[in-house]
Amino acid sequence: MECILGIRFNDFILLAADTIDSRSIVVMKHDVDKFFPLSKNLLMAVCGESGDTTQFSEYIAKNVHLYKMKNDYELSPRASANFTRRMLADSLRSRERYNVNLLMAGYDEVEKKAELYYMDYLASMMELPYCAHGYGSYFVLGCLDAYYKPGKLPSGVV
């Protein structure tokens, strides 16, 4: 399964994703863009079932934009994340669930801090300093556990 990971620092968040779309041994596409910007201050990285990922992300993005049109100001990262989680939860026990795992990174202009949200296809959500989806998480989380510091980029970390 594809890997996406995110690390939160004091004023910014790093999101990384692979660019492979594959089914078992067949690589169907190796230039996939898994990032979906929701607004000037919000970025979402999505992995999971092909098709669901695009449909769900575009739906969230357009709804976030609609809120801005209607209310003249943007949804905060926390509100957008909770809205996304609500959409995932509603779809979970309905006709067909959205099989997507995602990381949402946002900078809150009002609170002046960066926030990184981890969400999976079962609609669980957590605001975390670092997180990852996919097989890559098995390797990366241990590394981050040992070396993560919010204040600066540790040298030599890829």
Add this chain to the structure above:
Amino acid sequence: MGSAKYDRAITVFSPDGHLFQVEYAQEAVKKGSTAVGVRGKTCVVLGVEKKSVAKLQEERTVRKICLLDNHVVMAFAGLTADARILINRARVECQSHKLTVEDPVTLEYITRYIAELKQRYTQSNGRRPFGISCLIGGFDFDGTPRLYQTEPSGTFHEWKANATGRSAKTVREFLEKYYSPEETDTEEKTVKLAIRALLEVVQSGGKNLELAIMRHGQPLQMMDVERIDEYVKEVEKEKEEEAEKKKKK
């Protein structure tokens, strides 16, 4: 009067072919504060008469120029509450269109949507028509500026410049006299023309006007009061000079 029997329910025609409720809705529009729209070569300008607010009222809650999407702006005349409903539906439709076809709406599409919505309410049981006339302006994604007007009956037309609301006829006659492609080839000229048109029927002064400028590929700009005052002063000066010239002749 014969009309008394035919103006109760909206779905009933009168013997001479009128839908009285729709015509009464148009009367409601004529009571609303004036709105004017001018399509220039590089921008679309919408201006409205700002009704004076009560002393204790917060001014910023009165909004007559509304953004429907990044590239579509709307001004209206008539019942503000009706407008709010239409604006909400139009905003959702703008995003829905983007979601399904991946392209932003064209001005014609969203105007047609609003017009169809209005028409539906002239042909349903138990509902009354929307009492507003909308001026919808903006740029299609190929860069063409457009200005449309919709009426309570559900008709819509494209205009080079138009006005609606109180004294719309006076403003439209002024625009018919003074509008030309040369008068609107720069942004400044277009703005001036819109202000001059509005000043025909509105008390002069920056705080009585609200002006919005839509440019291609840029967010909507609401002009601030100082700039409007500057333009108003220029327009008044030009008017005085013209009046003096006529006297000398």
